[in-house]
Amino acid sequence: MKILFAIIFGTTIAYQGLGQKYFTKNAKINFDATSASSPEKVEAINRSATCVLDTKTGAIQFSMLMKGFEFERALMEEHFNENYVESDKFPKSEFKGKIKDNDDVKYDKDGTYTVKVKGDITIHGETKEVEADGKVIIQNGKITAEADLSVKLSDFKISIPGLVADKVSKTAKITVTCSLEPLTTK
Amino acid sequence: MKRKKVIIYIIITVFILVGIAALYIYKEYTRTHTDTALLKPDYSLEATSLVKAFETDEQASNKKFWDKVIRVEGVVKDVIKDEKGFFTLALGDTSSMSSVRCSIDSVHSKEAANVQKGSLIAIKGICSGFNADELLGSDVILVRSVVDRKK
Numbered sequence: 001m002k003i004l005f006a007i008i009f010g011t012t013i014a015y016q017g018l019g020q021k022y023f024t025k026n027a028k029i030n031f032d033a034t035s036a037s038s039p040e041k042v043e044a045i046n047r048s049a050t051c052v053l054d055t056k057t058g059a060i061q062f063s064m065l066m067k068g069f070e071f072e073r074a075l076m077e078e079h080f081n082e083n084y085v086e087s088d089k090f091p092k093s094e095f096k097g098k099i100k101d102n103d104d105v106k107y108d109k110d111g112t113y114t115v116k117v118k119g120d121i122t123i124h125g126e127t128k129e130v131e132a133d134g135k136v137i138i139q140n141g142k143i144t145a146e147a148d149l150s151v152k153l154s155d156f157k158i159s160i161p162g163l164v165a166d167k168v169s170k171t172a173k174i175t176v177t178c179s180l181e182p183l184t185t186k
Numbered sequence: 187m188k189r190k191k192v193i194i195y196i197i198i199t200v201f202i203l204v205g206i207a208a209l210y211i212y213k214e215y216t217r218t219h220t221d222t223a224l225l226k227p228d229y230s231l232e233a234t235s236l237v238k239a240f241e242t243d244e245q246a247s248n249k250k251f252w253d254k255v256i257r258v259e260g261v262v263k264d265v266i267k268d269e270k271g272f273f274t275l276a277l278g279d280t281s282s283m284s285s286v287r288c289s290i291d292s293v294h295s296k297e298a299a300n301v302q303k304g305s306l307i308a309i310k311g312i313c314s315g316f317n318a319d320e321l322l323g324s325d326v327i328l329v330r331s332v333v334d335r336k337k
Contacts, residue, residue: 023322025287026266026274047272047289048327050317065327067253067314068289074217091248091315183321 020055020182022143027051027178029064033153035169042076042168044069051178053145058102060117060145062095062176084158085124093123095130105136112137117147126156134176143180148173222291222310223332225255233260233277233286236326240316241284251313251326257334258286259308265301273298275309275331283323288331297333308334 027049033042049064066087071077081087097119099105105113113136121130132149150171153160160168229251236258240247260277263285267273273295276285288309290298301307311328318324 021321025276025317025322025325026268028268047268047274048287048314048317048325048329050319050322050325052319052321063317063319065315065317068327068329070289070329072218073215074219075214077219088252091252092317 021052022055022180023050023052023183024178024180025050027062027064027176029062029069030175030177031069031172032175033169033172035167037166038169039167040073044071044077044080046070049176049178051145051176051180052183053099053143053180055102055105055107055143058099058105060095060097060099060119064093065091066093067091084153084160090123090125093121095119095121097130099134099136105138107136107138107143110138110140121149121151123151123156124158128155145176145178145180147176149176150174219330221293221332222255222312222330223294223334225310227257227310228254230257231259233258234279236286237278237284237324240326241318241324244316244318248315252315254313255310256313256328257308257310258288258328259306260286262301262303262305262307265298265303267299271295275301275307275333276325277307277309280304284325285323286326286328288328291330291332294332301333310334 026047029046029049031044046064046068048068049062051060051062053060066085067081069077069080071080097117100116100118102115105115115134115136116131117134118131119129120127130149130151132147134145134147137144137146150173152171154170236251236256258277261280262275263278263280264276265273266276272292273290275288275290275298277288278285288311309328309331311331314327314329316324316326
């Protein structure tokens, strides 16, 4: 009886460990639209994006507030919010997708797993399907997820005024980094 | 002779005006953000009240608080330090998943490093909006935040 109980209990724990939801409210999203002719870096960081990963299905989701992007230059940040992404009209951006090769990631074993992430990204009220290269790093049971993707600003109806058109890249590089914790619902 | 003098005056005036314009453009271009510690808050309230206001009516609260300097008081639920030394402080009801999450201005990291979980503090920051999630709870986000004073 004791053995049966141990097997059932052990299996349940193992199942939960492999098929659990992980999250963070401190995902970092780096935005870089620096072009070859930019006089300085056109980049910003958002340090308060949320991310949820279901390790069982590979479903991954990000959500961020556009006003949360911090630029070093105040004028650059004002232009980003007011003229380009119109943060007052479109305050949030999100990504909903899946880790394509989730079955290859052994969440219970330390290692760095190279993956492809595919899903829909919504910026400036426009939704596009994107695919990104990513990494899932497992270290001492902790999960870190990283991804790099490039988005064409015109795909999201973000127009750059002619006066600064050559100073801002037409394609923005977005880098995501997040350390995830197990999600325990109260 | 008189005509020559007028031309010289015009040239000098144009040079001065161009100089002033160039200085203005340079100053505006290189302008950095004003330290939040020096800004007067537009609104001052309890962290739990701010979360409740957004939960009750997100649209109206966005209109009222978005991009404004907010001073919130509340219990520190969490102190998060990332690998680069940036701090985020979460304020609010400890029994709830929802919080006011304050991303601390790196210039003021030292003050944040001394904050203890469970203590009562006041924080000033710029409201960047509301992030609601069924699973994760609802958070009001403040950026460029500074610890205002301990209660």
